[in-house]
Amino acid sequence: MDKIPPAAIADLQALLGERVLTAPGALAAYGRDATPLFRHAPDVVVQPLTTEEVAAVMRIATRHRVPVTTRGAGTNLCAATVPLSGGIVLSTTRMTALTEVSREEMLAVCQPGVTAGALNRAAAAVGLIYVPDPGSKEASTVGGNVATCAGGLRGLKYGVTRQYVLGLEAVLPDGEVIRTGGRLVKDVAGYDLTRLLVGSEGTLAVITEITMALVPNPAAARYGVAYFETMAEACEAVRDIVASGPAPATLEFMDAVCIAAVEDFAHLGLHLDAGALLLFGDDGEPDAVDRSVARMAEVCGKRATRIDLAESVAAAEDLLAARRCNLPALARSGSMTILEDVTVPRPKLAEMVAFVAATADKHGVRIGTFGHAGDGNLHPTAVVDGDDPAAAKAAMAAFDEIFRRAVDLGGTITGEHGVGAAKLPYLEHRLGPEQMALLRRIKGAFDPLGLLNPGKLGS
Amino acid sequence: MDKIPPAAIADLQALLGERVLTAPGALAAYGRDATPLFRHAPDVVVQPLTTEEVAAVMRIATRHRVPVTTRGAGTNLCAATVPLSGGIVLSTTRMTALTEVSREEMLAVCQPGVTAGALNRAAAAVGLIYVPDPGSKEASTVGGNVATCAGGLRGLKYGVTRQYVLGLEAVLPDGEVIRTGGRLVKDVAGYDLTRLLVGSEGTLAVITEITMALVPNPAAARYGVAYFETMAEACEAVRDIVASGPAPATLEFMDAVCIAAVEDFAHLGLHLDAGALLLFGDDGEPDAVDRSVARMAEVCGKRATRIDLAESVAAAEDLLAARRCNLPALARSGSMTILEDVTVPRPKLAEMVAFVAATADKHGVRIGTFGHAGDGNLHPTAVVDGDDPAAAKAAMAAFDEIFRRAVDLGGTITGEHGVGAAKLPYLEHRLGPEQMALLRRIKGAFDPLGLLNPGKLGS
Incomplete structure (x- = not known):
């Protein structure tokens, strides 16, 4: 990529004034996200406020043939928001209008830069919740959650972002604005462009407005923790829990490396002699939740060395905090963490976990594994110098x-973080050459000049 | 379209033998589906058994440039399976292998010709249910349910087909086979081709295998019926029910025309002096279901003239039968029924229902309206000579x-039946010219020769 033409910068400045950043420090900051090892500074950062401004930015980019990488809070873990070819970073962080939260229609309408945390609080004020629940939920933006089809801790019972997005407004590379879907659960008028944009990582269009389904806040939630001698036993308990009744809201596991790191970090009273722990929980009507948690405790009891039910809100919050702090806890023990995201069918979970541990040993790498056991979604995390x-x-x-073993077990290279630049080399192993070619043709249908987030999905 | 080249027929016969139909009677039968007013006979019907045979059919079609219209049970209501350009009808009705039903992974793997009814029975045998619940569920195929993103009576609580499809195998027009998704709820490796194929009505690829998520069979289900003087009051009750707590499984309404037709047809003891009825129900844990149904009855009680709770399984089945038999009941009073499928945001339901009645009067047409009130999905049905x-x-x-009023109210021209040939003239009013052009480019990315189901979506 050549340097950006000065005329393009001038056009952007005429459009957005001081919301065009060119200082070297700013460019460096927008040249990386939460992924280690990947960085490349853009030539310019723009901070539009409205759909019209986004459309005007895209017309300028198209006229001057300059790449555009859209970015929310930059919490991405697969380098999806690193502008590998330079050009323009289109930051959505000032597009923070929360236009509507409707209890009656159980939905919200917002700009992409609204944080997941802010949407959650606005939803809670009318007795609803925003379902996507990524680890980054305080910082990450709704636009980023949509662009990556974010998952999180509630996937087994509630599913992931794709099923809560009702409609999108998006700007195509040539500046045209489309509106997909709307406010309806049932709408089959045309190809499902809404779902095609969800998870497309900024490679097809720039999402400028989101209509998101919300769900009623459950009346009650309860949690417990079971300790096991081995991860294999924890995986067997997960299998038996899912087989024994309706899917619970929460089934998360941590291995011994993670338990030790978290306890050292947060002092929550976790038991360090265990080989694995399973955090289980459910939400809904109080009596149904009690039954569900009791059933899970009973199933775990066949193999667990110890089971603790959280009898207070504070105790439950400690358990959830333990699960959520794995990454910062592990990060303290090395100067760099590489957090991965493989997923396998639930019956293959024990085999995959054992393979991760053996592979870490073989390569002399310290890897702690935690993750969404109910979904088969593992986050093996390497801590390195x-x-x-x-x-x-x-x-x-x-x-x-x-990655290769996950695919060979019928799984995938990324459950919820995305492909970005980091996983792109593995995508063909997952999808095959015919589907890779099809992805490129779809990319071409949206972005024939290849301006949106080059070097990522569809490249 | 010219007549099919004799060499193409010969190639198909060499491939499939007597599973190639050319008799005029057969061609006439495959020239229509459940949509009135649309018919066009194909030149030939093929009945492949395997993915490999489908791929070979597509290679023959591509070589000879012959259109291919894929068809399941032909229950479609928007002429999506009428072969408007002749050519080949690819019938999936002999692809009926149900490869796997897994309680542990809560999924099924099947060929597209398995009927929804057969999948439901196989799922029930291991304590699970297949969620899509179209009116045609005994006859329609799983492939057809996927190709149209079928909805049905459970949409408000459970959503529609798209969120239960985990993975697809599909044959592209040139005979290449792709596999999208897999067995995982969390999988973001690549664009969401699974959802792009769901609802694509046979215009992008031929679906040859489906991996479908199943859910545990609820422990209990209860139903009741409320009668109102007017549809407006029934709509207000729907709004208040949704606002008062978790989404229930069933909220269906019928107007006075439908009540009279159904009672005359099925003699279920419906009350003929009402202007509208609302069938409400829920499923889940027994005590939660009791509370939910009691809550709905209480909310309805503010406006209803009469409320009957079904106190037995037989009484509940009568209520569901009343709702399901609207179409045959209406059909008896004229020689042709035109069943439509508009959807509006729930707060606009009363306004839309009133507009339908006024428009029917204005044009001197007898229209009965029933539908999935909780989803805002109406089925106004005209009975004509x-x-x-x-x-x-x-x-x-x-x-x-x-149709135009539904779009103007923020709704859509089709909630669950599809676009097909019948709604294609209205699609641009719903999507706008930019999105129509984008649909055509996406169609071109899959089917550059335009062989799959020409004259439908993407045309």
């Missing part, structure tokens, strides 16, 4: 084997 | 106004 190139290389070699 | 061209013309004029 970022100043030691050999250590990073060993971690990448281990993950290379882990 | 099929031998009177003026009557059909008046009905179409009324529906023209009804």
